[in-house]
Amino acid sequence: MTTQPFVRPYRPTDRQDLYDICIRTGEEGGDARHLYEDHGLLPSVFAGPYAELEPGLVFVVDGGDGRPVGYILGTSDTELFVERFRTEWLPAVAERYPHPAGPPLTPADRIAVLLHRPERMLLPELTSYPAHLHIDLLPGHQRAGFGRALMTRFLGALAEKGVPAVHLGMSPANTRARAFYDRVGFQEIPVQDAGPVTYLGRATGGGV
Numbered sequence: 001m002t003t004q005p006f007v008r009p010y011r012p013t014d015r016q017d018l019y020d021i022c023i024r025t026g027e028e029g030g031d032a033r034h035l036y037e038d039h040g041l042l043p044s045v046f047a048g049p050y051a052e053l054e055p056g057l058v059f060v061v062d063g064g065d066g067r068p069v070g071y072i073l074g075t076s077d078t079e080l081f082v083e084r085f086r087t088e089w090l091p092a093v094a095e096r097y098p099h100p101a102g103p104p105l106t107p108a109d110r111i112a113v114l115l116h117r118p119e120r121m122l123l124p125e126l127t128s129y130p131a132h133l134h135i136d137l138l139p140g141h142q143r144a145g146f147g148r149a150l151m152t153r154f155l156g157a158l159a160e161k162g163v164p165a166v167h168l169g170m171s172p173a174n175t176r177a178r179a180f181y182d183r184v185g186f187q188e189i190p191v192q193d194a195g196p197v198t199y200l201g202r203a204t205g206g207g208v
């Protein structure tokens with residue numbers, strides 16, 4: 001039976017759709033499939049570890065036919081997540097995605113470097129925002145209120161756990177995502193060694 005799209009908790013059978021959504025929205029919010037020969041690489045950094053390590057914090061937009069068309073996922077504790085990424089997640093994928101032998105020259109090399117250095121997520125300016133998140137919707141389901149609905153659900157789950165604040169990192173070129181984050185209460189966090197990333201954060205309480 002098909003219904004209207006709705007937000008629901010993640011189920012392990014959603015995993016492949018999560019990976020698919022991740023790669024189809026991975027280039028400044030647009031399709032990244034042309035950039036990576038192996039479409040599993042990007043999701044192995046930005047989706048898989050969250051579904052594996054913190055499945056209770058993954059929510060999806062069910063397209064109405066049982067299959068996800070968008071998700072929000074993240075961790076309630078970035079420091080612990082980094083530790084578990086290194087000890088539990090990385091060993092499971094490192095053989096398929098080895099660290100580049102030389103300087104990273106291709107998009108895939110650059111993502112493989114991120115995969116092998118989870119400690120990059122630990123920045124002193126972010127410690128008072130212990131949680132972090134990623135959110136992606138397929139093009140056909142954007143601008144219909146699902147981003148806000150996912151954010152409401154995710155922040156509620158964090159608040160229930162007693163987590164005070166959340167951060168995210170984004171490419172400054174993704175101006176559409178930035179407009180969304182501005183509308184749902186995020187503000188820029190100045191970070192000295194931010195590299196090519198803008199960091200945003202907000203409290204988990206206070207409405208979306």
Ligand SMILES: CC(C)(COP(=O)(O)OP(=O)(O)OC[C@H]1O[C@@H](n2cnc3c(N)ncnc32)[C@H](O)[C@@H]1OP(=O)(O)O)[C@@H](O)C(=O)NCCC(=O)NCCS
Pocket residue numbers: 025028029030135136137138141142143144145146147148149169170171174175176177179180181183184
């Ligand atoms: C960014 C994204 C998560 C936003 O979700 P969404 O469902 O499209 O957004 P919503 O419909 O819930 O919009 C919520 C608010 O943000 C605003 N907004 C969303 N996208 C916007 C855009 N492109 N430009 C201006 N405002 C925007 C909406 O107008 C709405 O504001 P209002 O209700 O106060 O008027 C979604 O578009 C997406 O997945 N994009 C592609 C992947 C991506 O870029 N992910 C983020 C990576 S950092």
